[in-house]
Amino acid sequence: MEVIFKRPKALSDREFTYCPGCHHGIIHRLIAEVIDELDIQEKTIMVAPVGCSVFAYEFFDVDGTVAPHGRALAVATGIKRALPDMIVFTYQGDGDLAAIGIAETIHAANRGEKLTTIFVNNAVYGMTGGQMAPTTLLGQKTTTTPYGRTAANDGYPLHVSEALSTIDGVAYLERTTVSTTKDILNTKKAIKKAFLAQIKGLGFGMVEVLSTCPTNWGMSPVEAQNWLLENMVKEFPPKVFVDKVGD
């Protein structure tokens, strides 16, 4: 019998430990499929973050390490500068990349580091139990914005991709979702281009994937999916910001 769907080679045989309805599993799979298709598994090094996906380096069948909170792009820079022929990627949440690690993010992008970043934005701190993130929407309730986020007290949702789009070192930058089959296929295409930006030596590549956190949003997976499509995409519209890779 012909096998038409199987586990990507770049995924290890460990079972994902994420909550039901969380998008990490989908995004992990897409990255692994891209690594397989580009045939770069043996030269890929992953930098995992602090947060829910701290274990990500065990889910991929590639060399990997875990960076201190927010510092994945600094660690990745060290690896890539030591071994320029390797393909290095970071996988980071919004707390990691947009709050504590925003300086490392901006400067890695600005140096045009030949790195690929998958930025998973679910508008909340997941592992620590649902506190406000820089990307939390105005009015959104979290454990540290129990009355809803206000601009007066907490500032505005941070638009990381918009900010990075002004930086010359960025070679590929797109914001996507994985809410429908079409979106999933598009996200895979975006991830591939973000890797190609690195492989072709063009500069920094990042894909911001809007993602759900049913557990901390206090919703069922389906409700979370709908909330994302109704609210998050308004604040963070999916879009290709920078594409120096071409077709």
Place this chain on the structure above:
Amino acid sequence: MKKLMMKGNEAIAESAIRAGCRLYFAYPITPQSEIAEYMARRLPEVGGVFLQTESEIATVNMVYGAACTGKRVMTSTSSPGFSLMQEGISYIAGAELPCVFVDVVRGGPGLGNIQPSQGDYFQAVKGGGHGDYRLIVLAPSTLQEAVDLTQLAFDLADRYRNPVLILADGMIGQMMEPVELPEMRDLSTLPDHSDWALRGARNREPHRIAAFNIDPVGLEKMNKRLQEKYRLIEASEQRWEEYRVDGAEYLMVGYGTMGRILKSVVDSLREEGIPAGLFRPVTLWPFPKRRLKELAKKVQLIFVVEMSSGQMVEDVQISVEGKVPVHFYGRMGGVVPTPEEILFAFKEVRKWK
């Protein structure tokens, strides 16, 4: 081999390159910025990488990343910058990665000033970051020793898969002395580390490097293994210098710049017929406890001098186990004690005794 007149910071930088360091990341801070400036010029000449970072926090994490590849990597900084690196150092120690740090200590706390100080002893030797870890800490007192210890630092880092710190001070960084530089190491002779380094999982299982374990028993096991390594380092790597300790009744103890000033103090005392000697720790961790304990049995008084309020003195007290009185004299804020004032302070103490 011919001797060159070099500035301390530059001598350390050149020695690192000759030891095989080809990766250097740093953020400028006085009084050690000449290391970065020297590396920026020299590393491209030998096919190396120089990168000026956006912060000391980014620096230490780039060092972490580069060390994950098993190549020789270094950074340098001064006290406030070293404080910022502590979290990353804890990760690097936990992940057991070889790399070299240079801390050219300045006055503190806070912004302090840019004059020489020894106020970083605690954060260097006792561990400024979280968790149970140790750095190997080397303290040069001359520029030749700074050159030699830089070589040793890379070798110890590789041997024990542990970060090594060269703890100097503004005096060592800024002064000039003739030095004899070692030959350039052949990179192919350096330890390979391919059994654990991240270089792409070709024809092998993936390597994973991380200083964490969510399971308490697993994390304790990791810690026990680290502690075993530290006991081995303590047993094998205690280094010190003795000067005129034969027949000494009074033992001066100081490290780095203080160690060299104390040599002239000892000479002056000997000229006056007062039998003094010097014990200068070269490794601050592991502290040369063994030998100091032996010497403590032979002297009447130990006199510790530091450019701090008294930080190493605690290790001296622990080493001598109360067998002999330990007195302390220190200056802070970047003030370097003169031989004359140390002589005066010592004689006061001796008078009461």
